Amino acid sequence: MRSIYVVLLLIASNAFMTLAWYGHLKFAEWRWFNKLGLVGIVLFSWGLAFFEYILQVPANKYGFKGNGGSFTLIQLKVIQEVITLVVFVLFSMLFFKNEALQWNHYLAFVLLVCAVYLVFI
Template identity: 50%
Template sequence: MRTIVLLLVSNVFMTFAWYYHLKHTGWPLWKAIAFSWFIAFFEYCLMVPANRYGFTGGFSAFQLKMIQEVITLVVFSVFAVWALGEPFRLNYLISFGLLLGAVYFMFKK
């Protein structure tokens, strides 16, 4: 559970680092980069322990990556709708369902 929580919070930081500056297109590029790197520091401070705990706790590297990708898509979807005002379409939901199918097969023995 610790791994999942760390991955979730890490991905919140990552999403803000990568995409928040899109709301501020008037910023000079150097400011967007500096802002993103500042936030990304905290993402790394959470992502590295999440992967370490997960790997030593029984997840394979492939499983950790798949968990991280699903969390990333969920966090990004909320962010894109809430912060960027983008619509959430049915084809996105179908795509996420297919990805969850991939997660199922990743963890199947």
């Protein structure tokens, strides 16, 4: 059950990080957001990233074997990277419909699944 909690924390943290890193590209459609300027946009994104840290740090702390969790450090990192890409793909499909996935993107995802398998054997 702890492993599921860790993965859910990682998913939530990556949702905030994706918004922090790429959300401003979509938020630019809001009139008030465009008035912020670069410093304002950075601070807005930094505020979103704060919530990523609130979720990411406990996920790593509770998930790490050295703290009684289920995962090695490498396993945590690979899980996090796969979650990052899945969250990013969902985000881009929802908010940036003009960005199409190509065959090489699908192949890269398959290889990432292979990476997850390899770190768990």
